[in-house]
Amino acid sequence: MAKVYNNIILGGGASGLMLAANLDKKKETLIIEHNSKLGAKVLVSGGGRCNYTNRRVNSSNYLAKKDFINSILKSFSNRYIDNYFKRRGLDSVTKNSHELFCKGGSKDLLDILLKETRDTEVKLNCKILSVDKSKDIFFVKTSCGLYRAKNLVVATGGLSFTKLGASDIGYKIAKSFGHTIKTPSAALVGFTLQPSESFFKELSGISLDVVVKVENRELIGSLLFAHRGVTGPVILNSSLYWQKGHLEIDFLPDINIETLLNSGKSISNLLPIPKRATKAFLDKLNLKDKSAKLLTKSDISRLKELKKYKFAPAGTFGYSKAEVTKGGIDVDEIEALTLESKKVKNLYFLGEVLDVTGELGGYNFTFAFASALCCAKELN
């Protein structure tokens, strides 16, 4: 008779590995992965040092249904995840006061997951094609044959970085079982420019600390002018909330324009940004670089535009540069405590394939790991 696994995990990335690591080893589990190695994204993440969690995590760091994310983070917190890796020998380093990275590189964290899953059967170079269910058994059709399981876990991630293995198979499987997919799009990604901002290109390489207002959120951080548009942490986070239309950027967050006006110094000497940027902004505002004392009312109101600059991106740099995919399987159709589908018994979804997206700072791995741990508790 054909073999029936207890659990088949589709996708050997962050959430699939964390699940396999925490499953009862007496129950037969199979991981199916089409890359030639497990954990490809983990390895390149965080610039090679994997920002695996954050000292401060709450639902406001996510674009997600509050109750759903809160329930998962309550079951398995950032502290639990940090301790999980530390207990297994991971050395961490903290950046920006609360982001936790691997001190020796992402490989250290991946090695822990690989060690914990060494007894789990893995099929590499094996592409998942489709899934059916009949009489309580899931049938997984792949490029290397047909596999059967009692429990099926979809941990195939989002659409970002196809070169690291991303595909739309998770959405296809979910749809085939009647799930709703919230339209996916690239997130944690830079913005491209409309012709009105083509002057930004001249500023390529300059980084400024700014405040961005987007969809009722105020985000603080650095913006980097790039060849194709704008990027940098504050822009990547803005892309999570941006829905078309404009953002408002304060390029001079620490400056009150009124306090500059009595100075005899020129504008370019007063503004605390690189001269190249001041010149480009003044050209855009059609302002001469003159003594602040000589500014007319109209000059002052134009200068103040730099504190609420309306910027409408043309689009984003797309999936090839995006760290994550926002949108995905509607979490109203998923049990938060177990990650089981409310539509199909013994079918589970973890990580980025769900409609939960975190900001920059380790929030996406936190969710991938925490959702996997909730599911492991259910399956054991």
Ligand SMILES: Cc1cc2nc3c(=O)[nH]c(=O)nc-3n(C[C@H](O)[C@H](O)[C@H](O)COP(=O)(O)OP(=O)(O)OC[C@H]3O[C@@H](n4cnc5c(N)ncnc54)[C@H](O)[C@@H]3O)c2cc1C
């Ligand atoms: C460059 C980069 C850097 C990042 N850095 C960070 C960071 O520092 N901190 C952070 O929190 N987040 C980071 N992220 C986001 C983070 O990597 C993801 O959110 C996380 O990996 C999601 O985990 P997952 O298990 O849901 O999906 P993944 O880790 O993407 O795993 C999905 C797996 O499924 C496999 N798969 C897909 N389709 C098929 C198929 N048809 N057949 C077989 N296998 C398939 C894939 O190959 C992959 O191995 C980064 C992302 C990128 C692209």
